[in-house]
Amino acid sequence: MKLHHNIFLILGLLLTCEINAQKQFSPAELEHFKQDFKELVIKKMKKHNVTGLSIAMEIEDQLVLEEGFGHADKSNGIKTTKNTEYPIGSVSKIITSTAILKLCTDGLIDIDKPYTHYVQDFSMKSHFKDENEFTIRHMLSHYAGLPRLRAKGFMKKAPEPLENLLLNSKDEYLISPPGRVYQYSDWGVDLLSLLVERVSGVSYEEYVENNIFKPLKMDHSYFGPAERTKGYDNGTEIDTYSYSFSGSDGVTSSVTDMLKIVRLYTKNGRRANKKFLSDAVVEDAIKNQFVDAPLAFDTGIGLMWEVLKLKSGHTRVKKAGVHEPFYSYIFFIPELDTSIIICSNSNSSSAIHWDSWGKLYSFVGKKYKASKNHNAKKEKVNYKKIILTDDQFKKIEGTYSTSIGILNLKRNGNKFDVDLKAEDKKGIGVPYSNGLIKLYVKALGVKVHAMDVFWKESNDEVIIGEQFESGTRHVIGSKINAKKIPNSWKNAVGTYKVDNYSENDYQTIDNLQLLINSDNVLEIRGSAKFPREMEIQLGLSPISDELAIIPGYNFDFFGGETVKLEKTNGMDYLTLSGYKFKRLK
Structure with a gap:
């Protein structure tokens, strides 16, 4: 018994020494x-x-x-x-x-x-x-x-x-x-x-x-x-x-x-x-x-x-x-x-x-001789200005539903005119290698580098993402299919009000607008009022007379969800994320 006790004592001491040996900081520090x-x-x-x-x-x-x-x-x-x-x-x-x-x-x-x-x-x-x-x-x-x-x-x-x-x-x-x-x-x-x-x-x-x-x-x-x-x-x-x-x-x-x-x-x-x-x-x-x-x-x-x-x-x-x-x-x-x-x-x-x-x-x-910057940086890539092909411009050009709002890219020569609608900012997009596009906006008459985005085609979908200073890339949205808006959606344009709140619900959203914007994109606009005020701007890609998808994958609400257009007793209804919105006359 004493031998076993000593063995366990020694093992305990060794373990303690192993842990303490790794300590780099004194109590005073x-x-x-x-x-x-x-x-x-x-x-x-x-x-x-x-x-x-x-x-x-x-x-x-x-x-x-x-x-x-x-x-x-x-x-x-x-x-x-x-x-x-x-x-x-x-x-x-x-x-x-x-x-x-x-x-x-x-x-x-x-x-x-x-x-x-x-x-x-x-x-x-x-x-x-x-x-x-x-x-x-x-x-x-x-x-x-x-x-x-x-x-x-x-x-x-x-x-x-x-x-x-x-x-x-x-x-x-x-x-x-x-x-x-x-x-x-x-x-x-x-x-x-x-x-x-x-x-x-x-x-x-x-x-x-x-x-x-x-x-x-x-x-x-x-x-x-x-x-x-x-x-x-x-x-x-x-x-x-x-x-x-x-x-x-x-x-x-x-x-x-x-x-x-x-x-x-x-x-x-x-x-x-x-x-x-x-x-x-x-x-x-x-x-x-x-x-x-x-x-x-x-x-x-x-x-x-x-x-x-x-x-x-x-x-x-x-x-x-x-x-x-x-x-x-x-x-x-x-x-x-x-x-x-x-x-x-x-x-x-x-x-x-x-x-x-x-x-x-x-x-x-x-x-531990770590970098002063607590965010890891990727291997540095030397991006060069490039001229995209006509086919690439055609793929990229269009309107995107993103976590920063609706973003419009329109070809202008070998660059893009940029319109970030949620922030009412306009500028230019300059193509670089490796799918990078540098966005510039004017502030007080001076051209300012606003952010870097990148694009990628995947399964017939054009994805857009943000590239950060560290070089890391994250998806923020995707291109809206705006080729043709079915008549059923055109005829449903108007103001809608939530029609299915229960007594257990907090009333988070009141009214929404379904509209066709100046870029001929079907869009939902509105605002949330609880627990904090938040503007809602969602581009829609109609896939049938009754269904439309909110393109994009991001942290914000509604990205990738399906919106349904229904008619009950002659009235138009929109269903989104559990809400049933009734069109106001």
Whole structure:
């Protein structure tokens, strides 16, 4: 017995030495950084008029900071703490993916099997022939071809059963074949939470509470509205929506609790939680998925986590969430057991989240000889001005539905005239090699480089994307088919009003305009009024007398969705994302 005891003692000491040998920072260095970091946060909160936030930070598996700044409820004088509870918006998706990976670790599901293997009564319409069924892996990585979300009813005054998702899905269309393009999808995540129910035999919320929150001692996490934390718009208290579906946007949590989730995915954290998620599952979760997809470009997505390879060779893993006006961000470097979680009750806080990550990475990077720029840069490409062929001009010329609004490119000699309608900006587009087009606009009479876009033809569709300064490329939209507008759509032009709100719905959209714009493109215009004001401008590609597609794949609502034109009792109706709009006389 004594021999066994000594062996275990020696092994424990060796393990401790191994871990400590990797430490690059002394306690004094960490304390100095902590004070410097706190000064930055206080300064930035004042600059951006942020009411309250909480931060948890670890460096090399050492807890550096768990603290609140400002107020959770300004009118009642309640200050934030490390345990202040915030609606974490889309960070809730990490709870859902962790639940799925827990089921996988426990041998109850295989993420490479089709979704319908576990939820047999799911169905959704499709415009695509002979596509394969999407798998759980597709859904975890947002490559399933599912719409962004069903806008009507996404925000609710009271919870609704997950089974409603199946009823809603039957009447909607996939936006692409599985595995083709990244399309962020709340809908897909909520369908995954339904899978958890079907496999576990209990409600999604009960499974998470008993298999994630309680085992990890997440005592400040629950489903539903935050009980004591108020939301602020530039310092003014505002209301938010009470409920969404639990899987995609339903969790309220604290930075201390979210740190416990992050530790499941970091190097030393995994050692302490091996029985919770297997090493193979964790490695898969933070590895880039579907890198060979036709329209992957530089999309960095793991199993729900966003992943980016840094200049140092390390990996930055990220997830952000917005439950207007609450903002939550997680950043971590798994190889270095270094992480930061920031939750705020102010929609003016986004810059603080990024500045905080930048300061943390700059500090850690000094020891690990990392680049000062925390975003990895691609190999430099020397782009040259080129003259496109007539065929290329013909393919590119036209109107695009994008995440920056409707963009029109019209040939003018060997360049393009550019019209970004949403921002009422005009300029020129200069073609370069490798599909690049540099866009210039005039500001105060001076030509200014506005942005770089690129184009690619794929399956008879012309895709447009944005190229960033780092060289990375992401899809932002696609070309609208404006060859011919059927008479049924021409005759339906007019003003429409939502006709199917229920008592449980927040009234997010009021009226929409269906019109044909000056470029002979069918278009929908309108505005959302809750939870924040947002202009809506959507180009349509009619594919029949009754159906039109909103081209594009992007983070914004409605990209890739199908709009239906119906006539009931002599009245025109438009159906979009669950809304039924009635034409006004």
